[in-house]
Amino acid sequence: MVLPARLASALGQHPDDLTEDALQNAIDNQIPEAADLDWKKDFYGGSDAGKKELAKDVSAMANTVGGMIVIGVDDGKRDHAHELAPVDLVQGRGEEWIRSVLANWVQPVVPGVGVRMLKSQRHGDKIYWLLTVPSSPRAPHAVAAPGNDYSFRVHVRHGTTTRTLSESEIAQRYRDRFQAASDDVNRLHQVAEDGTGYLSSFLTRTVEDSTPALTYYPAWLTLSSVPAVRGHYPLTTQAQRAAGFDRFRALAAGAVTTSLMPQHPVLVGRRQVRFEGTSTGQLHQDGSFYGARPLNLRPDRRQGPDQLSQIGIELDLVALVQSAAHWAAETGATDDLMLSAALHRFDDNDDPVKLIVTDDVFQHGPVGRLSLAAAEITADLRALADDKHEAVIVAYSLASDLLADMGAHQPHVLTPDGDIQTNRLSSDWKRMLTGW
Template sequence: MPNGGKLSDHYPVWVSLAAVPAARGNYPLTTQAERNAAFGRFCMLTGEAVTTNMQPDHPILIGRRQLRFEGNPTGQLHQDGSFYAALPLYVQSDRCAPEEPMLLHQRGLELDVVVQVQAAAAWAAAAGSSGDLMLSAALLSYVGSDVPLRLVVGDALLHHAPVSPVPAMPAQTTADLTAITTDKHEAVIAAYTLVSDLLADMGTHQPDLLTPQGDIAVQKLGADWRAKLTGWE
């Protein structure tokens, strides 16, 4: 961080994704040179995601048969193609009522799950994994799991939006690895399932941007978000 401290000090709520392939691969990660090469390839793969939010940072941390990294996201890539990472979410205090629950921007959550699904699938494929990819998404709070959040859709601060603590249980689904890596719409479908379950636990009926058919409602996004949506036509 530019001003010191940890990312969790500045970003209290994160969305994590764990992805484990059914048929494990074997990417060489034994030496530092191999880990450097793998990290370079992973950065290239994340650059092909639907948004620019995936920006893992150097230095690569030491790990046995794994590649550990910090930044956006912070996480681990395993030799067998497994992926464990988390992205910080855009959460802010209500300027009109500071004593009210913090505001979690739902659209950012939805897109961050999509890019993590894409990154996880890309890494699994690079490691030579195949078959199904088991996905598990969760919200993580560094200010306490019982601290309530208010979901916000769009730019308006909707005070009637649901207020809920961070869901205690992760959302899980299984998707075809080849389908996700070859068709970004399949990645959106998998993310839609995960996000739907997380939002249901927070009192919201369904995602706002993602559709069950694998589309993203780009017309709902402002100019700033559209500028980040580099991998979507």
């Protein structure tokens, strides 16, 4: 989760790693409240008034810069950490209750809120509640009682307090949200364009009269992605790029196939890591991603159109989607992930190709040119990173669009409910499914 950098500096460690000793250090150092930090002595009440207060505090932070609410530290009415005051664990009002209140009292729901219970080592059975709230791309978030959509308020943090926005301020926040969505689309297209440009230069490059890679790999599948809430993984030094590269290799090894595992050397890009070969791509420090795999394209022995493996496209798409989501999550990015998949030919050959489902002549697909239009989708980042079936669902949607442009009715092995029909795979393809 991406939180204001000031928090880690003020608290001495990342908010996700706070301990009771760290809270005591905050008291000793009289760490003040701010727009991104709220010390609270008491837990929220179970009445509607208490639920509304919880919703107001969380939505206000999400509408501002994000931050942290610490329940169990008294500010002594001095607006700084004054004294440890851990609270009792109230039956029926734990993490599930907190999330239920936020889901029912805040519109739209604030994505990525962290809820952590910290047991006190100094005060018996007492506890602290640590709520971490990222700045939200879906702001403004309004507070309204369940079932009452006609009376709502939008709150923001103002220094150490919370205030209500006026009608004109709310309108401006909505304009900001729509502009941010447009900026995300522009960023996605930029990542795709820059990545494809780099791929083209790699394919056409010759060194000491060597044969360019384009000769062997003229057609490629690419995937670009941009998270709605950007992350940050420092990639400005050789050591940082090497660490990022090694971490991505480990993440890619856990995909349904290992086809996207990059090969050394680690290459330099501005605030990014680059890699080349049969797995080519860029890892951006904000969690954006570009990956490319050569299409399984081979000549027809009967002098007909070149043959293109449909199964290869489908399985590579799953691995690309997983790798993109894992990299974004690794950088701390949250909320949605925008993805764009495309097919490319770099040899200026516009001849039709024949989709091949299996080597059985009765399983050959239609003949058509590679789709020129990208397929795009937006999905929940955390779901993609945590569940391989979610990645298959997204890959199925992308593959459906790309294949439909070429005359194929649907993917052959991916299903819309997130499964891979392994009974349709040859033994060679099954051996590739190392992560299924």
